[in-house]
Amino acid sequence: MSFLIEVNNKNIGARSGETILDVMKREGINVPTLCYIKDRFPSGSCRMCVVENTKTGRLVTACSTPVDEGMKIQTHSPRVIESRKTIVELLLSNHPDDCLYCVRNKNCELQDLSEELQVRERRIKGEKNKIHIDRSGASLVRDPDKCILCGRCVRICEEVMGVACIDFIDRGSKSFIGTAFDKSINTSSCVNCGQCIMVCPTGALSEKSHFTELISMLNNPEKTVVVQYAPSISVSLAEEFNMPPGIDINNVLNGALRKVGFKYVFDTTFAADLTIMEEAAELIDRVKNGGKLPMITSCCPGWVKFAEEFYPDMLPNLSTCKSPQQMLGAVIKSHWAEEKGAKPEDIYSVSIMPCTAKKFEAQREEMTSMGISDVDAVLTTRELGQLIRMYGIDINQIAPETNDSPLGFRSSAGKLFGATGGVMEAAIRTAYHMLTGEELVRFRIEPLRGMKGCKEASIDVNGLNLKVAVVNGLANARILLDIVKRGEKELHFIEVMACPGGCINGGGQHIGASEEAVMARMKALYDIDDKETVKVSHKNPEIIKLYESFLGKPLGRKSHKLLHTDYTKRDVLL
Amino acid sequence: MEKNKTTGEVMETRVREILDRYPEGRTENLIPVLQDVQDVDGYLSEESVVEVSRHLNMPASKIYGVATFYNQFRFAPLGKYHIQVCCGTACHVLGAATVLDEIQKNIRVKSGETTKDGLFSLEVVACIGACGLAPVISINGNFHAKVTGGSIKEILDNYRNQG
Helix, strand or coil, rough: EEEEEEEECCCEECCCCCEHHHHHHHHHHCCCCCCCCCCCCCCCCCCEEEECCCCCCCEEECCEECCCHHHHHHHHCCHHHHHHHHHHHHHCCCCCHHHHHHHCCCHHHHHHHHCCCCCCCCCCCCCCCCCCCCCCCCCCEEHHHHCCCCHHHHHHHHHHHCCCCCCCCCHHHHCCCEHHHHHHHHHHCCCCCCCCHHCCCCCCECCCCCHHHHHHCCCCCEEEEEEEEEHHHHHHHHHHHHCCCCCCCCCHHHHHHHHHHHCEEEEEEHHHHHHHHHHHHHHHHHCCCCCCCCCCCCHHHHHHHHHHHHHHHHHECCCCCHHHHHHHHHHHHHHHHHHHHCCCEEEEEEEEEECCHHHHHHHCHHHCCEEEEECCEEEEEHHHHHHHHHCCCCCCCCCCCCCCCCCCCHHHHHHHCCCCCCHHHHHHHHHHHHHHHHCCCCCCHHHHHCCCCCCEEEEEEECCEEEEEECCHHHHHHHHHHHHHCCCCCEEEECCCCCCCCHHHCCCCCCCCCCCHHHHHHHHHHHHHHHCCCCCCCHHHHHHHHHHHHHHCCHHHHHHHHHHCCCCCCCCCC | CCCCHHHHHHHHHHHHHHHHCCCCCCCHHHHHHHHHHHHHCCCCCHHHHHHHHHHHHCCCCHHHHHHHHCCCCCCCCCEEEEEEHHHHHEHHHHHHHHHHHHHHHHCCCCCCCCCCCCCCEEECCCCCCCCHHCCCECCCEECCCCCCCCCCHHCCCCCHHHC
């Protein structure tokens, strides 16, 4: 039902069921929010979005108040502004105020609100928070002093990721966000996805930085510093430099990385192709020889830790393939090092990932060889932006360059890894070829594309009806896996990505990106796939060569040693 | 203690007995469950929270969040002498804050905690209904009336000497 409401003395249309905030957004009226998360049930706890209902004379929260016919609202009356300002002043009263030293300086919602509401003096003095910083995690750093208790991290962790590792502890002025029994994050059920960082309005949550070590390695003449970057980096980095979302700057990125001082620039997408060769072969092997089905992808380290904690009984379903990052890391420090005549210990291998969980993955014991990590340091998209700025590189003036070869060429199938459904699509293309000797007529598998949380498709492969599903957002994975466990759905292959939308929306990406921006990144990946000619991993000439000259065949002895691993149950407080 | 069983195992069976009285997955029973567990064990141990979490199908972090919200739950076993400091209105007006401060300094633990030697545990309570005796503290149910910052040491030392 539609009706009129009066907003700032002007009649505007509204529909029943909408909140005041929904209507304001449509009308282009900015009402500030803190605890509000788009598309999630409003909590109305921060009171930042108060507006004045002039009919009742009360202040109401725009995010959680439904519109009523004939309602009269003032969104920026003196009383409203005064209330919002007081809220910010109260939030600042126990805040550390060390903006200049903060990782979120100039990209902080509290700073923005304070500026917007013209807070110019410390009117309310409170006792400062003094809670220790938790640096125990491999991926995340928690600084509860900077937390303003908006609760967005708590809700994302529970509602979107299905992990619920953190909650409000204690109450009143002593409240803080922490894990069960206030344990350090490294012993908790945290899967390191970093989605909490993405929603944190302040610097209370950030990624663990490998910056200092990296810079010292870049200046160490005895080290060969090599870098790889994930499929989604080239289509999301531009936003770090205020360019519109969805621009592919792959070759500019190569140039920038060389300018920073990386000696060799590889593309993780090459290893994505390698993963597909192994994973498709593994799927066929499982289907033909009665292996454990459904097979589930294992390239997402957030998902892998989630499975180890919450679904240990399903670990045999996980593909034994390492992730592309770890495959390339392993190949660099073995085959490539040998070809170059370099010692593995003299190579410092860096990867640029859209992901915080990759930092955790790189330091897993399974990902080392004779005590040497396959990947030494992982930088997020954000950190790469910082690095490029720190080195004074003007991204607009960089001449495009190509990757180093070998380990640089990629198919467009590998590039799809960056979006949810992409691993599945790439795997199906290659599995189809491995089974039939022919290529798919249509490479695009439309039902597996897009932002939907759970997608399914069935593909006819020479009479075999291959049933597959793709889930993103671990809460969706939970739903599907429980259905599979109850035996209510027969599937051959499931792709799981922890983050909603996949790596293009990973926990290491640009903070503050809209859903439209994420979709633009996705479209950029699809466009690459449409445009380019090598659309399948098995036709990547460098992959073919690597198998001919070194690996032998997929699932072979060398592959098994270098490219595969297994996982074990993890005991944490769930 | 039951024969041939470790403390942990005895505790687990006790928690199981409590949980059996409540239907699985019904989170609305969380607080009564926690109260029952604490009645039996004297506190909420990590192990018991894990058991409760499994039974009610509720993340441990949520249970810890709820339990820390309420003053009544504790996460360390009670000491041999359990000190309750009344911070009700009358006691507050007559200096309960100073008393609490002095006790915390003396036994070097905060409210809700237990000393390492297990001798004392400390709890702040709202009102124990002895306002005429304010500020009042209760140690294992024995009331100490009109305590002051200065008299704390003597009271606690008396208990220490009893061992």
